[in-house]
Amino acid sequence: MKNFHINTTVNGDEAEFICEPDETLLDVLRNRLGMTGSKEGCGTGDCGACSVILNDRLVCSCLVLAAEAEGGKVDTIEGMADGDKLHPLQKVFIEKAALQCGVCTPGILVAAKALLEKNPDPSETEIRYWLAGNLCRCTGYDKIIKAVQDAAAEMRSA
Amino acid sequence: MAFDENVKTEFKVIGQRVSRPDGIDKVTGKALYGADLSAPGMLIGRVLRSPHAHARIKKIDTSASEAMKGVKAVVVNSDLAEPEDDFFRDVKDNCLARDKALYDGHAVAAVAATSRSIARAAIRAIKVEYEELPSVTDVDEAMKPDAPVVQEGRADETVPAGSGPNVTTYLEFGHGDLEAGFAKADKIIERSFKTAATHQGYIEPHACLASMGADGRGDLWCCTQGQYNVRTICAEVCGIEATQLRVTASEIGGGFGGKTTCFIEPVALALSRKSGKPVKIVMSREEVFRATGPTVSSSSDVKVGMTKDGRITAASAKLRYQGGAFPCGTVEFGAQSAFAAYDLEAVRSYGWNTLTNRPKEAAYRAPGAPMAIYAVESVVDELCQELGLDPLDVRLKNAAKKGTLASYGPTFNDIGLVATLEAAKAHPHYAAPLGENQGRGLSCGFWFNFGGNTCVSLNVNHDGTVGVVEGNPDIGGSRASISMMAAEELDIPYEKVRTVITDTNSLGFNDVTDGSRVTFAVGLATIEAARAAKREMCKRAAQIWGIDAEAVVWEDGAAKPSGPNAGDHPPMTLAEIAADMDSTGGPIAGHHEVNADGAGVSFGVHLVDTEVDPETGATKILRYTVFQDAGKAIHPDYVEGQMQGGAVQGIGWALNEEYIYGEDGRLQNPMFLDYRVPVASDLPAIDTVILEIPNPGHPYGVRGVGETSIVPPLAAISNAVSRAADVRMSELPMSPPRVLKAMSER
Numbered sequence: 073m074k075n076f077h078i079n080t081t082v083n084g085d086e087a088e089f090i091c092e093p094d095e096t097l098l099d100v101l102r103n104r105l106g107m108t109g110s111k112e113g114c115g116t117g118d119c120g121a122c123s124v125i126l127n128d129r130l131v132c133s134c135l136v137l138a139a140e141a142e143g144g145k146v147d148t149i150e151g152m153a154d155g156d157k158l159h160p161l162q163k164v165f166i167e168k169a170a171l172q173c174g175v176c177t178p179g180i181l182v183a184a185k186a187l188l189e190k191n192p193d194p195s196e197t198e199i200r201y202w203l204a205g206n207l208c209r210c211t212g213y214d215k216i217i218k219a220v221q222d223a224a225a226e227m228r229s230a
Numbered sequence: 231m232a233f234d235e236n237v238k239t240e241f242k243v244i245g246q247r248v249s250r251p252d253g254i255d256k257v258t259g260k261a262l263y264g265a266d267l268s269a270p271g272m273l274i275g276r277v278l279r280s281p282h283a284h285a286r287i288k289k290i291d292t293s294a295s296e297a298m299k300g301v302k303a304v305v306v307n308s309d310l311a312e313p314e315d316d317f318f319r320d321v322k323d324n325c326l327a328r329d330k331a332l333y334d335g336h337a338v339a340a341v342a343a344t345s346r347s348i349a350r351a352a353i354r355a356i357k358v359e360y361e362e363l364p365s366v367t368d369v370d371e372a373m374k375p376d377a378p379v380v381q382e383g384r385a386d387e388t389v390p391a392g393s394g395p396n397v398t399t400y401l402e403f404g405h406g407d408l409e410a411g412f413a414k415a416d417k418i419i420e421r422s423f424k425t426a427a428t429h430q431g432y433i434e435p436h437a438c439l440a441s442m443g444a445d446g447r448g449d450l451w452c453c454t455q456g457q458y459n460v461r462t463i464c465a466e467v468c469g470i471e472a473t474q475l476r477v478t479a480s481e482i483g484g485g486f487g488g489k490t491t492c493f494i495e496p497v498a499l500a501l502s503r504k505s506g507k508p509v510k511i512v513m514s515r516e517e518v519f520r521a522t523g524p525t526v527s528s529s530s531d532v533k534v535g536m537t538k539d540g541r542i543t544a545a546s547a548k549l550r551y552q553g554g555a556f557p558c559g560t561v562e563f564g565a566q567s568a569f570a571a572y573d574l575e576a577v578r579s580y581g582w583n584t585l586t587n588r589p590k591e592a593a594y595r596a597p598g599a600p601m602a603i604y605a606v607e608s609v610v611d612e613l614c615q616e617l618g619l620d621p622l623d624v625r626l627k628n629a630a631k632k633g634t635l636a637s638y639g640p641t642f643n644d645i646g647l648v649a650t651l652e653a654a655k656a657h658p659h660y661a662a663p664l665g666e667n668q669g670r671g672l673s674c675g676f677w678f679n680f681g682g683n684t685c686v687s688l689n690v691n692h693d694g695t696v697g698v699v700e701g702n703p704d705i706g707g708s709r710a711s712i713s714m715m716a717a718e719e720l721d722i723p724y725e726k727v728r729t730v731i732t733d734t735n736s737l738g739f740n741d742v743t744d745g746s747r748v749t750f751a752v753g754l755a756t757i758e759a760a761r762a763a764k765r766e767m768c769k770r771a772a773q774i775w776g777i778d779a780e781a782v783v784w785e786d787g788a789a790k791p792s793g794p795n796a797g798d799h800p801p802m803t804l805a806e807i808a809a810d811m812d813s814t815g816g817p818i819a820g821h822h823e824v825n826a827d828g829a830g831v832s833f834g835v836h837l838v839d840t841e842v843d844p845e846t847g848a849t850k851i852l853r854y855t856v857f858q859d860a861g862k863a864i865h866p867d868y869v870e871g872q873m874q875g876g877a878v879q880g881i882g883w884a885l886n887e888e889y890i891y892g893e894d895g896r897l898q899n900p901m902f903l904d905y906r907v908p909v910a911s912d913l914p915a916i917d918t919v920i921l922e923i924p925n926p927g928h929p930y931g932v933r934g935v936g937e938t939s940i941v942p943p944l945a946a947i948s949n950a951v952s953r954a955a956d957v958r959m960s961e962l963p964m965s966p967p968r969v970l971k972a973m974s975e976r
């Protein structure tokens with residue numbers, strides 16, 4: 073099968089790659105662009121570890137074909153901090169021990185950021201439902217939910 | 231200089247909620263997990279798996295696959311070495327099937343190719359001729375005399391004559407006169423229970439990158455709970471000398487016991503050896519479910535006798551576990567832990583392990599204990615209900631304490647069960663009102679904890695910073711805890727210490743990150759290594775001052791003269807001694823090597839409120855509180871995290887999670903959509919209460935905390951649902967159809 077030649081933007085920078093027709097955006101980010109921050113926990117859209125923002129929408133990058141990124145804009149965990157200045161969510165996740173193994177963390181941070189951009193003051197229930205597509209097997213979610221609440225409060229008062 | 235041998239109780243760093251050193255890497259996506267490393271010229275490995283639950287492999291024809299362009303190696307079982315020991319041979323035969331495929335998903339062959347798509351096609355090009363055999367996946371069915379035989383001749387010497395062909399182990403122990411005990415009871419309840427197999431469910435699938443040269447030297451990168459264990463297994467299974475195989479543990483995306491063995495690493499090494507190129511294998515989620523270790527499934531009968539005022543007079547448990555297609559010893563942990571929370575005069579446990587056509591069991595957090603304690607705690611709760619007694623009072627009345635002869639042999643030292651029960655009783659949760667269709671349940675939980683082989687180096691740097699080198703993968707914040715203990719002991723700021731986890735060739739042997747052992751055993755070794763470094767630093771100061779080393783003590787992060795003949799010298803800080811070390815004798819380091827015992831058992835109590843929907847049978851968790859004895863909580867956030875995480879895994883086990891097999895022996899739900907682990911919207915906050923009853927076996931009183939928390943949820947939730955639905959539940963998971971059925975039959 074013929075490969076595709078794709079031009080896109082990743083975290084604000086131009087990115088160009090060749091991919092097979094059935095390669096996912098996650099495959100390309102990880103294996104062709106060297107951005108392994110997005111994780112593959114399932115490959116079937118069930119765990120959210122691969123969450124990225126594609127054209128301003130939160131998506132599971134394992135369910136998006138890489139070719140769909142042509143002419144688009146992708147934002148990943150690697151672009152979340154501003155240089156060495158962490159995003160408030162990243163900072164609070166460390167301070168509040170919202171990660172244990174950390175493999176779900178990139179996806180949860182990307183998803184939580186998308187939530188707070190839509191809704192700066194979500195209730196606990198809203199956070200729990202928004203993050204229901206992001207599995208975490210280590211924490212029982214308690215500290216994650218609290219960290220999102222704390223980061224939201226911090227961002228509102230900033 | 232003298233060091234206090236007693237458990238320390240005053241702390242500066244311990245108990246703080248400091249930021250973990252690997253935090254920034256993990257929130258920015260920089261941390262490298264198993265699948266995140268690549269090598270130049272790397273091939274992609276892929277595994278062919280059996281579609282049959284049980285089949286003789288008559289022939290494997292790999293020629294078409296090998297002839298494909300881009301395919302660089304194909305391997306089968308005979309490409310691996312032949313270990314003498316049963317344990318290693320079983321791991322090998324699980325990595326690549328020998329002459330029979332023993333379960334749906336069992337690996338049969340593997341390829342390495344230049345791209346993923348070629349590897350996929352190469353797998354399809356392998357022709358396997360199977361002869362299908364009858365299969366068995368249920369534990370009780372597998373124990374019948376006429377059951378399909380999974381493997382011949384695997385019963386050990388404990389198995390009584392006349393047992394079914396799949397039984398591999400039998401055990402029995404306890405003390406006291408059961409018959410006399412039951413005769414004293416006012417009420418006896420005997421019930422049978424079943425629990426489904428569940429998967430550890432770590433979000434990171436197994437992954438590795440292997441590179442093996444023609445010179446017999448290899449490098450292996452993988453996500454594992456124990457790089458030394460991987461080295462031992464791969465050395466045996468691939469026929470490599472230990473020192474020639476350097477294993478580096480990646481960051482690990484969860485393990486919970488499931489990453490304490492090997493599934494793909496020996497295969498990747500064999501492919502690399504054959505192709506002469508680095509080979510990476512990453513499992514898919516479906517492969518993880520079908521072919522890596524779930525926990526055992528169980529069937530049990532528990533009988534308990536109680537007096538009207540709540541004293542248990544006798545108790546027995548018969549536990550039947552299946553651990554998949556290879557022998558496993560998990561039932562022993564179940565039998566030993568079943569009655570650990572009770573001080574009993576007459577008690578007996580019996581256990582059987584049987585083979586089935588399921589994947590080889592791997593450890594899962596307190597392996598064997600949750601299902602045994604679930605059955606016992608369910609019967610105790612039912613007795614409380616029948617006799618009109620308060621379930622916490624009954625637990626307190628019968629609680630094991632210091633001096634109790636445990637049913638499995640030892641006599642307990644300082645343990646925290648009574649304090650934990652009292653904390654639960656005093657908590658507002660226990661007195662909160664309940665509404666309609668709601669029920670409250672509780673259960674005790676227990677885990678042994680483990681110490682084991684541990685080796686730590688602590689290096690003092692010229693600028694006054696300190697590096698700790700240890701060999702246990704950090705699965706949930708242990709680098710922080712280890713740095714904290716080093717900082718505490720040296721009396722320097724936490725930020726001055728950095729802990730790294732090293733490869734197998736850079737430090738002596740360390741046991742796996744399991745048994746809740748790391749904070750206990752690596753912590754203990756770190757404290758001892760720090761003490762060794764302090765002794766050396768006192769010596770250096772003494773040398774500079776020209777006094778006796780015995781006249782120097784370590785206080786406030788500095789060497790100080792002490793005693794009548796020490797003279798008057800200003801204290802020398804660690805940084806000052808370090809800056810001068812080249813001229814006072816060279817590098818300063820401390821080491822400690824130990825096979826640590828004294829881990830100190832741990833108890834927990836969980837309290838849960840549930841609501842059962844009478845229309846659908848669905849259970850909602852309304853409120854959840856975990857009480858657990860941590861000995862000493864080094865970093866309270868991560869202790870709470872262990873308590874919460876274990877509780878939620880237990881909630882999944884109690885309500886949703888199960889391996890579902892069809893009549894054909896195939897796994898029907900090998901994905902997260904159908905094997906449903908708890909998600910954030912299923913749950914309330916998980917409240918925690920940490921008790922600290924110091925473990926005399928650790929300098930700071932630490933007990934392991936990682937495993938106990940998965941034990942109580944099964945019974946606590948079952949007891950709550952039974953009370954809410956007004957019918958005694960005896961099978962897990964309590965999925966809505968099962969609850970609805972029980973309610974319709976009440």
Ligand code: FES
Nearest residue numbers: 113115117120134
């Ligand atoms: S990897 Fe995309 S949702 Fe799991």
Ligand code: FES
Nearest residue numbers: 172173208209210
């Ligand atoms: S921290 Fe391990 S899966 Fe979330």
